[in-house]
Amino acid sequence: MPRNNKTSLIQKIASQAYATFTNCSSSAIEDNNKVFLEHQADLVALLSDIRAADLKIAPPTKVSTSSPSVPPVTYMHICETDVFSMGVFLLKSGASIPLHDHPGMHGMLKVLYGKVSIRCYDKLDKAESDTERHFDPPLLAFQGDDVRRAALRSSGQFSELSGPCVLSPFKDNLHEIDAVDGAAAFLDILAPPYDPDDGRDCHYYRVLQTAGKKSEQSGDDEAWLLEIPQPDDFWCGGEPYPGPEVTI
Template identity: 60%
Template sequence: MPRGNKTPLIQKIAKQAYITYKGFKSESNGDNNLLPDRHSELLSLVTAIRAADLKIPPRKAKASPGPSGPHNPPVTYMHICETEVFSMGVFLLRTGASIPLHDHPGMNGMLKVLYGKVSVRCFDKLEDPPSVSLPQFDPPLAPPQTASVRRSVLRSVAEYSESSGPCLLTPLRHNLHQIDAVDGPTAFLDILAPPYDPDDGRDCHYYRVLHAEGEGEAGGRKREEGEVEETWLLEVPQPEDFWCGGEVYPGPVVSV
């Protein structure tokens, strides 16, 4: 077959993402209703993707990236494609930029670094039993804010680079995460299934880690050796210092 007729890797990923996630029901709250062989094939394809496959040249770190502004957002997004089954695009973070702690209600996802390095902190929400009462926070919360507090666990903190496999999220595990650029600019491929849709209960919410009185800066407490770290999160408006601009995707055209 002539080289020009070779199917781009990103097209293969899009096709496999549609096959993998088609029919997924977010209201089932189940992490096990994806067929393992289809999910493994998608994972293998995404692991192999590189910035060059999308014609995205890695950006160099600047000595002083300058202040963020209307024409210099901290984060930009390249839209690749979106269907009723999944969305796919590339996030590009400037040096020192962060995507604040946020959630993906009822959604699956994959994050694959294309260049640079990111640190990802993943949390899971916990169901609050009737006996659980809120601790005293430092600083104290105003009474209206207490309705927006959520009990959670810090599930993992890990760094990912181009050579790493994807960071995975499901409706129940690693669903809330914060993404920080490490040691320079970075970019990652992002797949969400199904896509955000506020009309269907899939809107993005932002959170802040709370500190109970007597706790350290980690914002949580270790219950016993080997157990996960519990903490509390406050739902907040989108932080004022975060916004996402848009860039044109330069890579192969994708159709699904």
């Protein structure tokens, strides 16, 4: 019988991600912004079509019982290169991925099943007013370099019918993700991948309080964020990826 040479959708996404994010430094994007945006639009279009069945995954058939030994989130590794990483995060019902950052990185998130709530923030440039923070009395102890001004860029819910959530080094770079009304899964692309040795380590944050004003830089709602260790109630396990093979 003839061999089926049809390219899978996830392979097309991986190839397009490689083309999109190769040489995607800030200066390179500024110098050739039109080409980058065209590549990115093609990638968004491909991601908009991906479904759980394309990766041979499906929502759980029963609600899993919570246990301290069971990770609230698991990850299916698909592929990683120096240019990007790609995999699937699976969130159990009620699970959350805490507020975290993606230093110098682009990202795309496409829900495969279920529904997630996503809140995106950006750190703001340090300002003179940072030394004159008007916290409520219980928050005075948090003053220091670990506290940063931030802007709430966006907040919304995403399902498998939604387009991808897109972040860049410049906008929506910090986000928190909550599973809504049951389990959820999403395809995740980061470019370049996390690499602590190259200054791309993951940091976690907690919202101390809203600043009660709009950012002069963007007009978005301001907040104060405290950098914290990885929360004790969050960790990520692993499980095998059952979908089509991806090669780059």
